[in-house]
Amino acid sequence: MACTKVFVADAHSTDGTPAIARSFDNCLNIEVIPGGLPSVGRNAGAKLATSRYVLFIDADIELHDPTLLRRAMATMTRRNLQCLTTNIWCSNGNLRDHMLYLGSDAVQYFASWTKPFATGMFMLFEKTKFDALGGFNEKALYAEDYLLSKQVSPRRFGIVRGSVSTTNRRFQKMGHLKIVRMFLKTALNTWNENYFLRDHEYWKEA
Numbered sequence: 637m638a639c640t641k642v643f644v645a646d647a648h649s650t651d652g653t654p655a656i657a658r659s660f661d662n663c664l665n666i667e668v669i670p671g672g673l674p675s676v677g678r679n680a681g682a683k684l685a686t687s688r689y690v691l692f693i694d695a696d697i698e699l700h701d702p703t704l705l706r707r708a709m710a711t712m713t714r715r716n717l718q719c720l721t722t723n724i725w726c727s728n729g730n731l732r733d734h735m736l737y738l739g740s741d742a743v744q745y746f747a748s749w750t751k752p753f754a755t756g757m758f759m760l761f762e763k764t765k766f767d768a769l770g771g772f773n774e775k776a777l778y779a780e781d782y783l784l785s786k787q788v789s790p791r792r793f794g795i796v797r798g799s800v801s802t803t804n805r806r807f808q809k810m811g812h813l814k815i816v817r818m819f820l821k822t823a824l825n826t827w828n829e830n831y832f833l834r835d836h837e838y839w840k841e842a
Contacts, residue, residue: 642666643684645677653695674756675772675780682763682771690766692759692781698727698801708760708796718765718792719785721754723799732812733804740819745795751826752793756781758800765792776832779822783832 642664644657654668669684671677674694682690689712691705699705704722712720723741726733747753759781769787772780785793807815818836825831 640665641685641687643681644668645671645681647671647673647677673774673777673780675774675776678756679771679774682761682766685763688763690761690763692756692761693800694757694802696803696805697757700801701798704796704798704800707798711794711796712760712762715794716792717794718762719752719754719788720760720794720796721785722758722796724755724757725799725801726804726807727801729804729807733807736807736812736815741799748793748795749790751786752788752790753782754785754793757802759785773832777835778818778832778838780832782822783829786826 642657644653644666646653646657646668648671657666657668660666667684669677669680671680678692682692689709691708693699708720708722711717721744723744724737726737729737744753765788766784769784772784774780776783818838821831
């Protein structure tokens with residue numbers, strides 16, 4: 637059985653990410669590639685991928701459920717989907733953090749019926765569809781994952797049961813209110829692509 641290829645896009649990290657990633661060479665087929673903004677690193681990895689599907693996850697995501705990837709792949713093939721995501725949980729969060737992620741998961745579920753979207757925290761894409769859409773918009777300085785996934789038809793989009801875990805670092809650095817405001821502005825500007833090409837200092841603060 638061929639080993640799954642893992643590309644780690646490193647954007648000049650200072651915490652030893654390349655060395656840490658390569659320390660798993662004995663059990664994973666890992667290649668560290670140059671990164672940049674998330675869209676740049678993700679596109680670079682996808683360009684090298686030769687598999688039918690590509691999975692994008694953020695650096696601070698943890699996959700605690702050992703069945704999630706298997707179930708996600710089974711759902712993609714069974715339903716002939718082009719994009720699939722899952723719920724997000726905040727492992728080290730407080731009540732406010734949990735409530736915001738639960739709210740985000742709920743919005744994602746209801747939006748999937750008309751205008752689906754997935755975040756880069758966990759985004760499984762059919763490679764041919766990803767390439768046809770041109771990948772992530774590298775000019776986008778904010779919500780490049782939203783811009784890409786909302787182009788998928790609701791009939792070809794899915795949300796697999798379960799969740800991946802992330803930290804609450806964005807809430808700690810940016811504040812809950814600012815995150816909520818940015819989320820609402822994203823929804824209000826869904827048809828205004830120029831909004832996403834402007835610098836909202838999201839990556840600077842996050």
